[in-house]
Amino acid sequence: MPSLKTAPAASGHTVEYPRGGPGRPGKPVGSITRGTTNPNRLRRMDRWLSGPSAASVKKAADPLVIDLGYGAAPITAVELHHRLAKVRPDVEVIGIEIEPERVRRAKALERPGLSFRQGGFEIPVAGRRPAVVRAFNVLRQYDETEYAAHWDMVRARLAPGGLFIDGTCDEIGRRATWVAIAPEGPVSLSISLRFGAFVRPSDVAERLPKALIHHNFPGEKIHRYLQALDKAWAEAAVLASFGNRQRWLAMCHSMVAAGWPVLDGPSRWRLGEVTVAWAAVEPGYQGL
Template sequence: MSADLVLFTAMAPRTRRPQGEVTRGTTAPNRLRRVDRWIAATQRAALRAADRPLAVDLGYGASPVTAVELYTRLRAVAPGLEVTGLEIEPDRVARGTAFLAASGDAYPGLAFRRGGFELPVDRPPVLVRAFNVLRQYDEDAAWRAWDDLRARLHPGGVLVEGTCDEIGRRAVWVALGPEGPRTVTFAARVDALDRPSGFAERLPKTLIHRNVPGERVHAFLAEFDRCWAAAAPHSAFGPRARWAEAVALLARTQPVLARPPLGGRARRRLGEVSVPWRALAP
């Protein structure tokens, strides 16, 4: 048994009851496409950090569809990656298992099992995606969940935790390594975006109640709105052009942001911007 697995096994809670609360289970095809494509494009080092890399889709919902999509999208850049979908509700696990049984051998390395924040898997995952899971928790519980999940990652792994709207047009997520939060990413279908402060309702639970005057996240969204308004003339070239100009203006007015903004032009054209956690941290 490897040293990593010995440590991981020792850390696992000695209980059969999954840790966490059952979510509403709302899901739909392509709801998480924005975060999936971001993971595939920016987290390849993490996905390949282990000899037998494992990704966990934590709280995938009433349908296994988003776990299957995660598997398909990430295997395109990390062919040996295995994916385990974890759910607290036994009926949801049964649906995933039935899907695999009906699919024959179409998804080697994909599995579904019952579990929660304790991550009942056989080795430290290189990725944990937890989307629309912590919305029902209070801020203190969300911080504890982050700590628990980070502690169970592979040393080269990443936790991606966030939330999106019902059809995936607007999303915010945080990328965390074993050491702590790294970046916050805002992603939207920009032709449906009224103004950047509309992201406020999708902020992670560790930040959503901090969106008040005097907090960094509030100042950031207010400045993003100002830059969005200033970039309005670029709408003549389409909503993506306006988004790109607003992000460029934001980078010039916010010294804490990377220059160019994290992710560069390619990510901006997809309606994304990632900023360092320290830019928004409470």
């Protein structure tokens, strides 16, 4: 087993780097995940990244995007490259997987702007700083005590203005959530639901990112937020005959009126999406 060096992390956790220190060759950081994936599973997050958050790619000096832990099949990296190329034609997507056989199989799909390599949270890109790192359905398979150190490790490698996206979704992408993390720390939580795939907004709770999924109980901010969404959704039931989209729009307007720091607007709400500032949902028991 290689020797490790440790470094303090902003979260208060300790990050363990492979031998040689951060950015040097060594054993990949992370664990092999189940690797399950499906075509179009991450379309909701891709739509957000190529939409309201496209600036992180459009304005990047080096339009490097990492699909970290893409799983047993590389389809999510292929789809991400296709979608982001419409925003930035010279975008470069690198799919990174810790399991060598998954990388070997993906090599057949390489093309200009899309490649695959072995690695983990250390992001083995030879000193380059990614504009975006996406890790979807990866950290949810880790222990709760581990996610913060991995957040710190990845965000320390981002380009200025870059984003690390830690997200979770169901098997076919109908219910999704993700945290956007800047080099300075977490920025926002997004919830994106397919109309007809939920009864209440809080049905997404089982798909919350690892940072929040164990904090959905009274006294925690994320619980209060989901309960507020449910209440606003119930109060908008009078609009149900006009369709779930109109009801969702009314719910979001109510959340804004109630003072929640919602960061997007009707063009995103129409898609079954809503994004709130991280401070409104961050972990930390508040008491009853």
